[in-house]
Amino acid sequence: MQRRQLLLVAGLLWGPPEAAALEPSLRFAPMTESAGLDLVMTSGTMPSREILEVNGGGIAMFDYDNDGDLDVFLANGATLDDPAAGPGSRLYANRGNGTFEDATVRVGIDLRRWAMGVAVGDFDGDGWDDLYVTCYGPNVLLQNRADPRGGRRLVDVSSAAGVADEQWSTSAAFADLDGDGDLDLYVVNYLEFGVAHPPSRAGNAFKGVSVMAGPRGLTAQPDTLYENLGDGTFRSVEPAAGHGESTDLDYGLGVRVFDFDGDGRLDIFVGNDSTEDWLFRNLGGLSFEELAAVAGVAANGSGTTQATMGLGLVDADANGRPDLFATVFSDDTNTLHLNLEDGFFDDRSAQFGLAAISRPYLGWGCGFFDFDLDGDEDLFLANGHVYPEMDDPQVGSTWAQLPLLFERRGRRFEEATCSDAWCQQRYHGRATAFGDIDGDTDIDVLMTTLNGPVLALRNDSRPSHFAAVRLVGARPNRRALGSLVELETTAGVQRRWTAGGGSFQSVDALDAVFGLGSAPVTGSLTLRVRWPDSAVTTIENPPADRLLVLTRTGSMGQRTE
């Protein structure tokens, strides 16, 4: 906070008189109340006593009713005294103008167990997105069906579909992992925790103070890979090649599914808490080779295994390969694993300005998006410590922490100037989701907080030109998960991957939004889409300032409102 105030003061004292020079290029305004996102999240009680209480709930931004705008699902938790009967998860339907109405009851959702995260995918290929909700306890698959009375119903089909994983699941991702067209499911599991007999705090200390137990010392739970059988059911697949000893006992928190090596197959990256991260290279036929250590993403650049929380994807060095970003525990530095031309990753966090500044923070959800539409991707980070004891004056830290907003400037990410009240406030920040919720195409932000309201931030950055694309894949992969969208301009190539999974227990909107700056668009633009089946669509000079809807079958439409 002090740094931001200094930046502002410095600007006032030394800056040129032009208002534009003082005006931050990234501007957000809180809109939680006006949007009607009125859920106060539940995740145990405050202050947190046990590890089960610290993750908080996730978010999905998706269009459940196919009306063209983004609706919001909030995975809500419960309390230790009755983890199966919390206040319930919620679905908010977008009225089309960035305000929401609670549609939970209308669509038939009655999910009161301790929900953690959410994945979105049209698992049955009917053209309507379904939800998979990870829980402490059996996970829930909500099938999006037509309501005979009109509208939609989200019906619990977990048991029939065979995906009611009973472990403590955190994140999950839909993706076509075997290349058969339908969406398989990867579920990340955390650890064994008994509410009736929580682990003892004895011997657990952080910064010299006694803290809650875990994850180290507690029993990890294995992740689950489900193959979609194409008939509305899944089967659990035994891990194949490469799932060696090292991958049996890790505390999973996050997952991204994307093609890291450009071979046309979707690979799986799993972020683990306090243990090595995993990178499963897809060998085809649901066979994988775990090669995180060899590839250089199991730990940070100095070999330190990190407590990975949230995951981001970005092409930071514009080499055409997706780089991985991991938010981690405090007293460590967030890590940008650059995906190099030689097929290896290298920790370049410091090079890109993302290391030192992150030391005091415990990071969770994150997202790289071009918030100010200037042609490069910026970064939003949710932060919040897990230990209430950080508020002890003798520790000198805080339990709640500031979110961080970075603007890409040249080769580096720099903390954005922000004097608005929302960014001076500390939050128990957890999951994030990003997308255009108010229909003006720029990227808005949602962040859950622990036992607090959702922070909804409307993007009020100066309007700029853009090119935006929504992909409609061939059924059953209607969300076109696994696609790569590139926009080539005279300034270079911008890329967006429609990856499975999200940053942390969450799902971002999938529209690819490319900033073109505030000056009138001149020169040629080339839009290329590599679809999940490797087919390529190329469009010369796509219309600017319009959302272009591209379908795999070749039709093209524009959404102008």
Add this chain to the structure above:
Amino acid sequence: MTIRYLLSCLILAMSAGSIGDQALAQEPLAESVSAAEAPVPAPLPPPGEMARCKQLIDSGLYIAARARLEPIVEQHPGWARATSLLALTYYRENRFEPAKVLFAKALEADPDEIAVRPLYGWTLYSLGELDEARATFEELLESKPDYTAAHYALGMIHLDSDEIVAARQLFETIVTLASEQEDAAMEGRAHGRLGELYVRVDDLPSAKRELELAIVLFPDDHEALFRLSRVLQRLGDDEGAEVARNKYREAKERNQPVVGRRPG
């Protein structure tokens, strides 16, 4: 790179060099307690008290050390060494905010208390306050231009700021100084950082050369071993990479418990 690891480098340098936190254990000079701040002079602690407190800190008994130091600092707020030792109890527990406040007070009380400045600098570094840390180490080098640990810290700050040329110059300076001072560990560490720097600019052969030198001079440099394994892997030497990776694990085991992760 972990904070604890950086600190171990500093302490290692201190143990071989002329400045160290051992110096904090020295007893006060009578004149170091300002008469103006203590109109009715409180009695000084018994002789050897600072050494005892330092011993407690080195044994990891921070609460016990604080129990002895806090009343002393309260009675003698201008006593830089006592304040510094109290700061050190927080610093060793990674409680950098209170450590920062106390180190700053110690420096205010006695700007010439040279043992405090590097600890204050690393505290600022650990809080991500690079500009302030940079100023602290630059100030330190003005009075001790041959102090390799300060050069090293500045080099780290340059690396964090992606100031590659400046970082290389500093680490090369350290190699020269450490060689003259026959400080093989610091010389090795500097080569290790040069290796890291060459990795960043994708000059893998130079990185390999520097990292190999690093582990010859300082075989316990687990970071250099890890980076060497990565470089060898990228150069296609899978066998060499595996050997380096195993040595890295052994060195890390020897060096320290893992920090920066949630404790179990």
